[in-house]
Amino acid sequence: MLVAVAALSAAGCGSSSSGGKPDLVVSAAASLKDAFTQYAQHFQQARMRASFAGSDQLAAQIQQGVRPDVFASANTTLPNQLFQKGLVEKPVVFAGNRLVIAVPASGSKISSLADLEKPGVKIAMGSASVPVGTYTRKVLSGLPQADSSKLLANVKSNEPDVAGVVGKVTEGAVDAGFVYITDVDATDGKLKAVELPKSLQPQVAYGVAVVKGAKHPKQAQEFIDGLLGGAGQRALKAAGFEPPPAPGS
Amino acid sequence: MSAAALRAPALSRVRGWFPALLVLALAVALVFLFLPVVAIFTHTSPGKLISSLGDGSATDALRLSIETTAIAIAIIVVVGTPAAYFLATRDFPGKSLVVTLIELPLVLPPAVAGIGLLAALGPKGILGPALDHAGITLVLQTAGVVVALTFVASPFYLRQAQAAFISIDRSLFEASRTLGASEARTFLRIAIPGAVPGLAAGLALAWGRALGEFGATLMFAGSFRGITQTAPLAIYERFATDFDGALALSAVLVAVSAAILLTVKALAGSGAFGGAAR
Numbered sequence: 136m137l138v139a140v141a142a143l144s145a146a147g148c149g150s151s152s153s154g155g156k157p158d159l160v161v162s163a164a165a166s167l168k169d170a171f172t173q174y175a176q177h178f179q180q181a182r183m184r185a186s187f188a189g190s191d192q193l194a195a196q197i198q199q200g201v202r203p204d205v206f207a208s209a210n211t212t213l214p215n216q217l218f219q220k221g222l223v224e225k226p227v228v229f230a231g232n233r234l235v236i237a238v239p240a241s242g243s244k245i246s247s248l249a250d251l252e253k254p255g256v257k258i259a260m261g262s263a264s265v266p267v268g269t270y271t272r273k274v275l276s277g278l279p280q281a282d283s284s285k286l287l288a289n290v291k292s293n294e295p296d297v298a299g300v301v302g303k304v305t306e307g308a309v310d311a312g313f314v315y316i317t318d319v320d321a322t323d324g325k326l327k328a329v330e331l332p333k334s335l336q337p338q339v340a341y342g343v344a345v346v347k348g349a350k351h352p353k354q355a356q357e358f359i360d361g362l363l364g365g366a367g368q369r370a371l372k373a374a375g376f377e378p379p380p381a382p383g384s
Numbered sequence: 385m386s387a388a389a390l391r392a393p394a395l396s397r398v399r400g401w402f403p404a405l406l407v408l409a410l411a412v413a414l415v416f417l418f419l420p421v422v423a424i425f426t427h428t429s430p431g432k433l434i435s436s437l438g439d440g441s442a443t444d445a446l447r448l449s450i451e452t453t454a455i456a457i458a459i460i461v462v463v464g465t466p467a468a469y470f471l472a473t474r475d476f477p478g479k480s481l482v483v484t485l486i487e488l489p490l491v492l493p494p495a496v497a498g499i500g501l502l503a504a505l506g507p508k509g510i511l512g513p514a515l516d517h518a519g520i521t522l523v524l525q526t527a528g529v530v531v532a533l534t535f536v537a538s539p540f541y542l543r544q545a546q547a548a549f550i551s552i553d554r555s556l557f558e559a560s561r562t563l564g565a566s567e568a569r570t571f572l573r574i575a576i577p578g579a580v581p582g583l584a585a586g587l588a589l590a591w592g593r594a595l596g597e598f599g600a601t602l603m604f605a606g607s608f609r610g611i612t613q614t615a616p617l618a619i620y621e622r623f624a625t626d627f628d629g630a631l632a633l634s635a636v637l638v639a640v641s642a643a644i645l646l647t648v649k650a651l652a653g654s655g656a657f658g659g660a661a662r
Binding site: 189191195264291294295309 | 624
């Protein structure tokens with residue numbers, strides 16, 4: 136919603152510091168919220184000021200001239216695109232995740248992907264441009280045409296980020312939503328995950344990069360190093376993220 | 385030295401710099417408020433703007449925005465006009481509390497409005513089971529968009545309408561009643577015609593607010609093309625992938641909002657627009 140304004144003001148205040156520590160402005164995928172908030176408490180070199188939103192929205196802000204220090208995306212496509220445009224340094228993959236169907240923890244009639252094709256079932260998913268929506272559409276493209284169109288007919292909302300999908304399931308507006316396993320873990324038992332068939336599971340890889348023109352490139356690099364092996368990696372693991380998938384697997 | 389002697393030169397100096405300060409403040413306000421609007425139209429070429437509107441999702445979003453705001457405004461005017469008249473013409477204990485409650489959505493963040501609507505009318509909300517029993521679903525439906533718009537926009541109308549009724553000369557009401565007219569007749573024949581400029585101003589403000597609604601709509605009604613994705617939601621979605629498309633849709637929304645404002649102003653008669661607002 137107001138992420139654009141928030142990110143702009145965060146970027147604008149990036150040089151101001153409190154307690155001697157610089158403010159490290161981090162634009163991160165909505166699904167990273169819990170893990171990064173945990174990590175920030177252990178990251179000593181700077182104070183993290185994060186804006187969490189759909190990775191596509193954050194990438195679009197960077198294209199429009201917003202300059203955070205770090206960009207962490209729920210895919211590798213967006214950081215790679217920004218790298219090719221010379222807007223970020225070379226991205227690295229730092230985590231993996233698993234796409235699942237989130238349903239209410241109790242009383243749900245959904246126990247498989249096929250259940251989502253039944254008439255009357257209400258589904259929320261990410262919009263086509265946000266990574267979680269792209270992964271979801273990849274899963275659906277692996278289904279026979281007739282099945283995927285039955286499922287798509289049940290979609291009631293295309294949310295701008297994964298937080299929106301989780302919200303729609305949590306509040307009972309829909310029966311199920313496509314989210315990451317870490318999002319289900321973060322609801323403290325309110326939601327449970329229905330796994331996708333292994334053959335349809337997309338490879339979910341998170342990419343991160345230092346933004347070119349970052350005010351604090353040194354701390355940004357240290358932040359990324361911690362994600363690859365250190366407090367950041369531990370926070371990711373605790374939040375249920377998987378190790379970065381091996382390339383090409 | 386007497387106090388008067390001290391004050392005189394100070395006052396004459398004030399005459400010089402103070403008006404200049406006022407002009408400067410106005411200039412800053414104008415540039416700040418107008419620059420983003422100008423930028424929407426100049427950031428890209430008109431040809432690109434028009435071609436970006438060619439795809440169906442843009443026209444779907446605009447159509448939905450016009451329809452849902454028109455319905456919301458109709459509801460607001462039909463219910464809000466008598467409610468505002470009551471507040472303007474009656475005194476009762478707790479009136480200031482009622483007025484404050486009515487104005488509260490003015491200062492609520494849209495996200496709070498969205499959460500509030502869910503807590504009240506969502507499937508797990510206070511009235512959720514009752515609505516479900518009656519077979520009414522609001523979330524993720526076009527009706528839910530209308531509810532969200534009505535919630536955030538109605539205070540703009542209620543406030544303005546109340547002020548408009550208050551500003552009518554009391555003696556007109558008394559004369560009407562002395563001549564034997566019922567209160568309903570007085571309301572229809574004296575109060576409403578007298579308040580038209582203020583009512584129109586409120587209508588324009590409420591309509592503009594409804595057209596721009598984003599947060600409460602997204603949280604309560606979701607975002608689905610043709611059903612709940614209004615123009616602001618479509619702009620947000622396009623921002624990620626198609627900046628020109630987002631600009632084009634924004635330009636249309638600016639034009640529609642300005643057209644509503646100007647039309648209502650013209651209908652209400654020039655000069656009278658702001659009069660009743662006080």
